[in-house]
Amino acid sequence: MSKSTNPASPxxxxxxxxxxxxxxxxxxxxxxxxxxxxxxLPVSTLSKIENNRMSVSYxxxxxxxxxxxxxxxxxxxxxxxVAPPAGPAPSGRRSITRAGSGYAIETSNYAxxxxxxxxxxxxxxxxxxxxxxxTLKEFGELIRHPGEEYAYVLEGTVxxxxxxxxxxxxxxxxxxxxDSGMGHAYLAVGDGACRVLSICSGDAEHLIESxxxxx
DNA sequence: TCGCCAGTGCGGATCCTGCT
DNA sequence: AGCAGGATCCGCACTGGCGA
Numbered sequence: 075m076s077k078s079t080n081p082a083s084p085x086x087x088x089x090x091x092x093x094x095x096x097x098x099x100x101x102x103x104x105x106x107x108x109x110x111x112x113x114x115l116p117v118s119t120l121s122k123i124e125n126n127r128m129s130v131s132y133x134x135x136x137x138x139x140x141x142x143x144x145x146x147x148x149x150x151x152x153x154x155x156v157a158p159p160a161g162p163a164p165s166g167r168r169s170i171t172r173a174g175s176g177y178a179i180e181t182s183n184y185a186x187x188x189x190x191x192x193x194x195x196x197x198x199x200x201x202x203x204x205x206x207x208x209t210l211k212e213f214g215e216l217i218r219h220p221g222e223e224y225a226y227v228l229e230g231t232v233x234x235x236x237x238x239x240x241x242x243x244x245x246x247x248x249x250x251x252x253d254s255g256m257g258h259a260y261l262a263v264g265d266g267a268c269r270v271l272s273i274c275s276g277d278a279e280h281l282i283e284s285x286x287x288x289x
Numbered sequence: 290t291c292g293c294c295a296g297t298g299c300g301g302a303t304c305c306t307g308c309t
Numbered sequence: 310a311g312c313a314g315g316a317t318c319c320g321c322a323c324t325g326g327c328g329a
Contacts, residue, residue: 116319
């Protein structure tokens with residue numbers, strides 16, 4: 075059993091997640107057993123999550139969102155406030171994320187802030203990540219996902235390891251654009267805080283499938 | 290009353306983190 | 310390194326509702 079992730083810390087009230095989850099499951103006419111089978115999680119675990127008696131890791135949320143066939147953002151707001159784009163015409167949709175808000179995820183390698191969580195089916199996925207891993211061993215397996223990625227160092231120094239290039243150090247204000255299909259890992263350099271704004275292309279679904287650790 | 294099913298409660302295993 | 314405390318997660322047993 076993997077314990078690589080810490081409990082998620084949703085910016086929305088904890089009670090809303092369980093409530094939303096139950097609502098979405100009922101809307102699909104699924105029982106706890108059906109949902110648990112599809113998510114690969116025990117029934118009791120799902121029940122506890124729905125009743126807010128257990129904080130859920132991102133890994134679990136990901137499985138649940140897949141089982142219910144919804145964007146992960148819907149777990150926090152079952153009624154999307156902003157519709158996805160419907161064709162070439164401008165959709166006019168927008169999302170404002172105030173400083174310090176957004177959906178927060180804590181893992182051993184990162185603390186993520188996931189802005190614009192209320193927008194579903196985004197074409198790019200912005201993530202603000204506090205990098206924690208300082209060695210490749212600590213980081214684990216290199217991550218890869220379809221599309222491209224842009225990273226801008228907001229604070230501290232980051233060492234980006236990729237499978238095709240020598241490791242490169244990026245200081246505050248530096249940025250890099252790369253093919254995210256290439257295995258890569260962000261490591262923090264030094265003892266201070268290390269924060270990166272990362273923007274990943276490709277639809278969120280593919281990103282979620284291939285890069286659960288980053289979202 | 291009985292059987293079935295959905296949901297809940299409880300306790301143990303495992304892992305992480307902080308402290309010494 | 311070893312230990313303790315806390316948290317997640319799982320499996321099993323139990324409860325409650327409902328129909329036959």
